[in-house]
Amino acid sequence: MRDPGRGLRILLLPALPLLLVATWWLTTADSTNFFWPPLERILRTFDETWFTGRFTADVLPSLARLLAGYLVAVALGVGLGTAIGSSRTLRALVEPVLEFFRAIPAPVLVPILMLFAGIGNEMKVLVIVSGCVWPVLLNTVEGVRALDEVLRDTARCYRLRPRSRLVHLVLRGAGPQIAAGARQALSIGIILMVISEMFAASNGVGFTIIQFQRGFAIPQMWTGIIMLGLIGVVLSMIFRVVESRVLSWYTGLRASQRTKG
Amino acid sequence: MTVRERDESRHRPLPGWLLGLIGLAGFVAILELVPRAGLVDERFLPPFGAMLSALAEQARTAEFWQALLETLRGWAIGLSIAMAAGVVLGILIGGIPLLRAATTSTIEFLRPIPSVALIPLAVLLFGTDMRSTLLLVVYAAFWQVLVQVLYGVQDVDPVARETARSYRFGPLTQVRTVIWPTALPYVMTGFRLGAAVALILEITGELIIGSPGLGRRIAVAQTSGAVASMYALVIVVGLVGVAVNVIARAGERRSLRWHPSIRTEVP
Numbered sequence: 001m002r003d004p005g006r007g008l009r010i011l012l013l014p015a016l017p018l019l020l021v022a023t024w025w026l027t028t029a030d031s032t033n034f035f036w037p038p039l040e041r042i043l044r045t046f047d048e049t050w051f052t053g054r055f056t057a058d059v060l061p062s063l064a065r066l067l068a069g070y071l072v073a074v075a076l077g078v079g080l081g082t083a084i085g086s087s088r089t090l091r092a093l094v095e096p097v098l099e100f101f102r103a104i105p106a107p108v109l110v111p112i113l114m115l116f117a118g119i120g121n122e123m124k125v126l127v128i129v130s131g132c133v134w135p136v137l138l139n140t141v142e143g144v145r146a147l148d149e150v151l152r153d154t155a156r157c158y159r160l161r162p163r164s165r166l167v168h169l170v171l172r173g174a175g176p177q178i179a180a181g182a183r184q185a186l187s188i189g190i191i192l193m194v195i196s197e198m199f200a201a202s203n204g205v206g207f208t209i210i211q212f213q214r215g216f217a218i219p220q221m222w223t224g225i226i227m228l229g230l231i232g233v234v235l236s237m238i239f240r241v242v243e244s245r246v247l248s249w250y251t252g253l254r255a256s257q258r259t260k261g
Numbered sequence: 262m263t264v265r266e267r268d269e270s271r272h273r274p275l276p277g278w279l280l281g282l283i284g285l286a287g288f289v290a291i292l293e294l295v296p297r298a299g300l301v302d303e304r305f306l307p308p309f310g311a312m313l314s315a316l317a318e319q320a321r322t323a324e325f326w327q328a329l330l331e332t333l334r335g336w337a338i339g340l341s342i343a344m345a346a347g348v349v350l351g352i353l354i355g356g357i358p359l360l361r362a363a364t365t366s367t368i369e370f371l372r373p374i375p376s377v378a379l380i381p382l383a384v385l386l387f388g389t390d391m392r393s394t395l396l397l398v399v400y401a402a403f404w405q406v407l408v409q410v411l412y413g414v415q416d417v418d419p420v421a422r423e424t425a426r427s428y429r430f431g432p433l434t435q436v437r438t439v440i441w442p443t444a445l446p447y448v449m450t451g452f453r454l455g456a457a458v459a460l461i462l463e464i465t466g467e468l469i470i471g472s473p474g475l476g477r478r479i480a481v482a483q484t485s486g487a488v489a490s491m492y493a494l495v496i497v498v499g500l501v502g503v504a505v506n507v508i509a510r511a512g513e514r515r516s517l518r519w520h521p522s523i524r525t526e527v528p
Contacts, residue, residue, distance in 0.1 A: 012363045017370065035385055092280035097288045103502025105461040107468055108476070108495050111483035115305045187373065191465070194377045198469050206377075213381035221381050228378035236373035 037219045046223040054208065059227070062204040065121060066193045069128025073189070074182055077133045081140025081178075082170060091141065102138060106131030106192055110199050119200040124193070131192045132185035139181025143174025176250050179243050186239055190232055205231070307489040316493035325478070332463055332474040332501070335391055339398030340452075340459045347403050347455070348448060351410025352436055355444075361411075372408065376401035376462055377469075384470055391473060394466030401462045402455035409454070413447030414440055446520055449513040456509045460502055475501075 025039045050059070084091050084098075109130050110123075117123035147170065155169045171178075197206030209224035244251065275283075292309040295301050307315075319325040354360050376397050383393035417440055425439045467476025475498055482491040 008362070012359070013366045016363045016367045020367065089275075089280060092275075092277040093284040093287075095277075096281040096285050099506070100499050100503055103457075103506055104495065104499035105464040105502060107461065107465040108479055108498055110468070111479060111491060112495065114483070115488065187375065188461075190375045191377050191461075194375060194380075195465060195469060198377075198380065209378075209381050213384060218385075221385075225378045225382060229374040232373040232375045232378075233370055 035218060037222065042219050042222040042226070045219045046226065049220050049223045050227060058203050058205055058208050059231075061121075062193055062197065062206070063231070065124045065204075066128060066189055069125040069192075070132055070186065070189045072125070073129045073132035073185060074136050076129070077136025077181065077185070078140050078171070078178060081137045082144055082166070082174075084137075085141040085144025085174070086170070091145075098134070098138065102134040106188060107195050110192075110196055114200065124196040124201070124204075127196045128189050128192045132189045135184035135188065136178065136181040139177045139184075140174055143177025144170055146177070147173040172249075175247055179247055183236075183239060183243070186235060187232075190228075190235065194228065304488060307492065311489045312492045312496065315487075315489035316496065319490055319493055319497075328473065328475050328478050329497070329501075331391070332467065332476070335394055335398065335466075335472075335474060336456075336459050336463045336505075339395050339463065340402055340456055342395075342399045343402035343406055343455055343459065344452060346399075347406025347451060348410055351407050352414060352440060352444070355411045355414025356432075356436070356440060368404075368407070368411075372404045377465065380466075380469060383466075389471045393470050394463060394472040394474070397462045397466045398459045402459040405455040405458055406448070406451035409447045409451030410444055413444030416447070417443045446517055449516060453506075453509040453513055456505050457502070460505050464498055 021039075028036050028038045029040070031038055084094060106127070110127055113123050113126050113130065117126055151169060151173065155165050160169065193204075194206035194209075197204035198210050201207040205224065205228060209221060209228070212218075212221040212224055289309055292306075292312075294308075296303045296306045296308045354364055379397055379400060380393075383396045387393035387396070421439050421443075422435075425435050430438065463474065464476040466472055467474035468480050471477050471480065475494055479491055479494045479498070482488075482494060
């Protein structure tokens, strides 16, 4: 069980993905099965399916709704979470209600919100907000609650003004927890983006994929699945870059603690 | 005692559970009064009483219990498959550095793929059968479990591992005595996260694909305009979610009684 060297590690990194793609390619190469078209054909239809107008007509609107809903949810979650986390009475008062709301699987809110907001953009953004807000909110509450007591008392002794207390003590201290919640919220947001479009929509990635599936346009449907996968991967990469920027102090701290300990 | 605690103990606050009850009662009261006062259209948000009576009506039908059972069964089967696969593969991949190095990029790539992307494929393969929802549930829960198990195996104390090797423990004994106890807290975290995600996907599958269960009944209630029963079913789904969270957390505490994080009560 020796640790493989660095060179071997870099060599191994692309090995398995290449192997998997190659297997998919070869096993479907002369496939006549209707549901599993050759990978070659899927990739060839990818370009004409998505980059001849659909990218701006479907993918961008989807992403815009996701971004709007996600940002509102994060702002709302951090704001409310800070308020709830700082007051013990408020926390005890709302905790059971919050637990209930968190436990409701967000997709069932689609039919409810459709009643209020129709099937337009507002409904989809609302669905994304109402699903994404809980992980951010609850993690912020936990983060604010678990603030270092010594730091808290120090801030009090130095009579930090509420504003700088909030920025430098509360939000910073709860940062890692907030980031954990925001990461959960992102994957929930993508799911809700797709689902709200599959349920009722006139454009969007989810809508398009369901159309392909209903029309038995199988290679196009496969390109849609690949497209959704790419969206998920790219968004999580972007999230990681932003997170490592914002929390650079924290990762540095952890790394130094680990080498010392 | 810190400054804050001293501040608050001077005027004794109400106990937490009582405040929680007041909060719940207040929420129910808002649900009842807002539609009655005409702030929101009753067709969109019926008063809480109407939801309750719709729920009572539902509870008298056999279909409701059947649907509840279908949902719970799909959730349990999917979660079990995901747990078994995640734990076995996680220990295998985590325990063999070469395998770990080879799979890291693939796991990082496959994990963020949203499971709902598989919906069209599942429909084509299995139709509105329960299996198409099962596919989504297993896929979504599997990654949660796998990633936690990988973290856990990585966390094994190198000295303990070296010791086990010096004593020439066989691979299975090593897994049982060294890797498993270290990884168990992570496995339980994976179980808790996986349980919640599995329920989300189970309901989603029923709602969108139309496989049998509570989700499909919600979709049916929505299309037939039975708003109060739709809310009633959503409340039931929420309660199922609360139960899943509570059970998962209790299971975590129970199987980790010996672990420091549970044993010593963190203030």
